[in-house]
Structure formats: C-alpha cells, structure tokens
Amino acid sequence: MDTAFFLLRRHKNMYLDISGIPPKTLLQSFPRLEEIAHKTLFGTDWPGPGVPEIQENLADFQNLSLSDAARQRILGGTADEIWPE
16 A cells, blocks of 8 residues: 555556445555545445445445545546546
C-alpha cells in the first residue's frame, strides 16, 4: 500500500481502483486517502463470493471519515475526469 501511495503521487497518469479493499478497512490501508482522492476510483468486486451487496459496500464507504469532497471525487468525480462524456 505504501508503494501504491508513492507511485500515485509520483506519476501523473496513475490511478487507484479500490475494488479489492473492503471499504471498512480502506483507511487502514490508505490512511492518507484524502490526499489521493483525486486519483482514486470506487470499485466493489461485486458480484463475487464473499463480497457484500453493493449497497452495503457503498454504505460502508459513505461512513468513512472523509470529507464530502473526497467522497464525491472517489465515487465519480475522478472517473468523470478520466472519461468525460
């Protein structure tokens, strides 16, 4: 996780997909997530064995102590910048 954080901050065209990290443990893996929210994409790994429903993952993500701006970036703002309509 430290290497990923380093690379994201160093390389302009590198982004983080958080689909493999359970939302409840996301800030344990990336305690400085707020700093890289503009390069982070929300993903779920759903459907898959042992993966909670998307609504549960989303609720767990929404309950993280992140600013509203960071949540909006991760949930769609970053993707909108990468792939504008």
